Amino acid sequence: MASKTIENYLKQIYLARQESRGKFIPMGRLANLMEVTPGTATTMVKALADAHLVGYEPRRGVKLSRAGEHLALHVLRRHRLVELLLVRVLKLDWSQVHEEAEEIEHAISERVLEAIDRLLGRPVADPHGDPIPTAGGKVHPQRFTSLATCPLDRPVRIVRILDQEPNFLRFVDQCGLTPQAIVRVQQRDPLADAVRLRIATDKSARCRILSGGVAARFLVRDP
Amino acid sequence: MASKTIENYLKQIYLARQESRGKFIPMGRLANLMEVTPGTATTMVKALADAHLVGYEPRRGVKLSRAGEHLALHVLRRHRLVELLLVRVLKLDWSQVHEEAEEIEHAISERVLEAIDRLLGRPVADPHGDPIPTAGGKVHPQRFTSLATCPLDRPVRIVRILDQEPNFLRFVDQCGLTPQAIVRVQQRDPLADAVRLRIATDKSARCRILSGGVAARFLVRDP
DNA sequence: CTTCCAATTTTGACTAATCAAAGTATACTG
DNA sequence: CAGTATACTTTGATTAGTCAAAATTGGAAG
Known part of the structure; x- marks a missing residue:
């Protein structure tokens, strides 16, 4: 069985x-994500390569092998089903489950995973809208635009949020910019890097301004 | 934070x-329970003693300190609440949750634990009837007799089973000797080491014979 | 009181994962 | 094209947890 550490590197x-x-x-990026020194990442990746879980080219970087991707998707499946269990059951x-799931994802067996999947009715996305890989390791391909690129003055439905940071998610929650919310982008100002939008479900008709980076x-x- | 290994030793x-x-x-017993060599147990226990989690006297053995017992009860609380979640939700x-909980018990935070406790309605016992310590580390003292010692020809209620072995639990399940079942011990034969009993809920009026060790x-x- | 055995402890070595710091290669800059 | 900054790799050391095997000890049996 792959250790917790290996699972996290692959993920x-x-x-x-x-x-x-x-x-x-690139190694530096991976070291950053794993919060280890670059040397540690190099050492670990070489071990992963020996186990045929990744391909490694010195000074170029690392990529998943077939087997590595399969394992990564499995970890992600566990992570996202656990998140949904924590929220729904x-x-x-919402803003806290990511960190909780980081630990639990390494502790649950196939049996428990299947039980969660059944209880939740074979869900396709977690509370942040991230897609849940199937047991066979397939991910339904998503091709969505973002608030930074979608057409103006047309209502759109938020389906996914690409950030797990609790403070950010609490902010998202307070704004009402959660998955399923319907919003309309009113204006984009590229020079000010600002996106002005209105939340359909918000009766107060107040506008929100987000930076381009946040909007993305x-x-x-389409709703 | 105490590692998984430390938590298991204390438990x-x-x-x-x-x-x-x-x-x-005694060290030998602990080494057996932990499935490690005696030397490993000695080393580990000395480390636990340095952390003031146990008292250790060479060649006599080990016992929990106040702090160690507190931690052990906390692990047990997590274990048993997780077991109940797995069964109820x-x-x-029943026969499988013990092994599943062995892993999960080390992965859940205080927050998740509290959520489970709330969802299940502050339960006092897990699916095997083992008492669930409170958040404060108190265990409701149980003083029960067993099928090996209870009075004859009087209906009694099974409240706890002191064995987590899946095969044994499957057998228990098939017999209907699960917690809450009402049974009556009809006869004990000390020489044959046999206990004959009838299960009240079993219409077929069939008897079961258990050895004294199993009955215990x-x-x-009282029902 | 000696001998011996079984339970323990000690010792030396190993694996997984990590860091700090020194060394090396790649790419950028003038 | 030389010089340097940046990114990466190597090296040597550390910690947690483990085992195998040798050394020790405390008590039971003679």
Whole structure:
């Protein structure tokens, strides 16, 4: 069985590849994500390569092998199903479940995972809208725009938030910018790097201003 | 924070003291319970003693300190609440939850624990009837007889089973000797080491014969 | 009182994961 | 193209937990 540490390295490599579409993840980036020194990351990645979980090219970086990706998706499946259990069944706060799930994801067996999946009715997304890989390791491909790029003056539905930071999520919660919320982008000012939007469900008709970077963390689709 | 290993040592020392009422647990016994070599147990116990979690006297054995017992009870609380969650909410089989909880007990935070406790309605016992320590570390003292010692020909209620072995629990399940079942001991034969009993809820009026040792693993009280 | 045995402790070594710091390569800058 | 900054790798050391095997001891049996 893969150790907790190995599972975390593979998960981070997988997640890093999502954003920067390049094949190889540079060591420095991985070391950062894992919060270890660069030397530690190099050592560990070489061990992962020996176990055929990743491909490693010195000074270029690391990428998942078939087997590594499979394992990473499995970890992600556990993580996201646990998050949903914590929110839906144990009524934990949306903003906190990510950190809780970080630990629990390494402790649950296939049996428990299946029981959670069944109880929750085979869900396809976690509380942040992140897709839950199937038991077979498939991820439903999402191709959403974001609040930084969607058309103006048209209502859109928030479907996913690309940030797990509790403080940020608490802010998101207070604004009402949670998944399923319907919002309309009224204006974008590229020079000021500002996005002005209105939340449909918010009767007070107040506007919100977000920076472009923050707006890009909200994925949306037609309602 | 105490590591998983430390938590397990403390838990085993606590559980061992329950049975053999002597103050000190001999090293050999602990090494057995932890499935490590005696040398490993000695090394580890000396480290625990340095952390003031146990008292250690060479060649006599080990016992929990106040702090160690507190931690052990906390682990046990997590273990038993998780077991109950797995049975009641996730509908897992009674006979399997012990091994599942062995892992999960080290992964859940105070917050999650509290949420489980609330969801389950502050339960006082897990699916095997083992008492759940309170958040403050109190255990409701149980003083039950067992099927090996209770009065004959009087109905009694099974309240606890002192064995977590899946095969044994499956057998218990099939017999209907689960917690809450009402049974009557009809006869004891000390020489044959046999206990004959009838299960009240079993319409077929069939009898069961258990050895004295097995009978002693079923704690009972007046219905 | 000696002998011996079984339970313990000690010793030396190993694995996984980590860090600090020194060394090396790549790429940028003039 | 040389010089340097940055990113990466190597090296040597550390900690937690473990084992195998040798050394010790405390008490039971003669």
